[in-house]
């Protein structure tokens with residue numbers, strides 16, 4: 001075994017963080033964990049993963065999941081297209097191969113929601129396939145080890161790093177190698193202040209030898225995020241509130257409250273109500289909210305209206321119990337808390353500290 005891989009695996013075996021997905025080689029469990037781990041820290045994923053596995057213990061259970069139930073289980077993790085792709089993929093794997101995942105990265109990558117990293121992680125960890133799994137952590141480690149000065153946001157650089165990582169693969173134990181690389185990036189080779197004194201592969205590291213840890217990896221700046229102003233309307237009719245299901249966009253499949261683009265006047269809100277067959281009166285404005293997506297920031301103002309009359313669809317009106325059971329995005333968590341407080345008729349006593357979480 002190459003000395004680099006040998007040192008890395010020995011270090012990993014000597015002690016690493018325990019996560020439930022590291023106690024299995026079941027491709028279904030590895031796959032779900034890897035999708036959850038995209039964009040989310042491992043410690044944060046643990047309770048979501050455990051709940052998900054209790055609710056959907058098999059690929060069959062996931063394929064049969066109702067959309068609302070699936071999105072509810074994903075609520076809080078964000079990037080909801082990941083959950084929708086999970087179900088699509090489960091249905092496809094059941095239909096095409098009786099629930100058996102393909103074992104190679106080339107075959108895995110053809111499935112919905114599976115990119116080169118996830119394909120490499122499933123193939124190496126679940127099936128012991130001799131291939132690398134290059135995520136953001138591994139990109140950083142390898143750019144430093146190999147002294148790569150090209151921008152790691154460029155696909156050619158990612159390809160180059162994947163090839164260099166492949167060259168470091170051991171003949172066997174590729175599952176431990178993949179996990180060890182990710183562990184090294186998450187715990188030792190940190191973006192700022194890497195712990196080179198504790199690093200098992202420091203002897204191999206170009207950045208360490210040339211004191212360029214803080215210059216590598218090279219990463220170009222992302223375009224600045226677009227700011228969108230939005231008005232969230234909490235419309236109450238008796239003990240019910242109006243909800244809408246998002247049919248497109250970032251929050252497709254999730255439930256929300258009427259959500260208008262721009263910061264509008266009271267008159268414009270009332271015109272919106274009127275155009276949807278409602279007559280209402282403003283109760284007040286709540287504390288504003290802000291949510292940062294990957295490319296967009298929502299600056300939200302939250303207004304409450306009492307609806308006096310409506311001729312709309314009854315399916316759009318739900319009570320507090322039903323509201324709590326529906327999948328809703330974290331972006332409107334604050335509005336939902338205000339709404340539940342109002343529906344429970346204790347809005348005035350509702351602790352502000354809870355609303356600000």
Ligand code: SF4
Nearest residue numbers: 189196199202205208
């Ligand atoms: S020696 Fe330092 S910079 Fe190099 S891989 Fe280890 S932690 Fe990262």
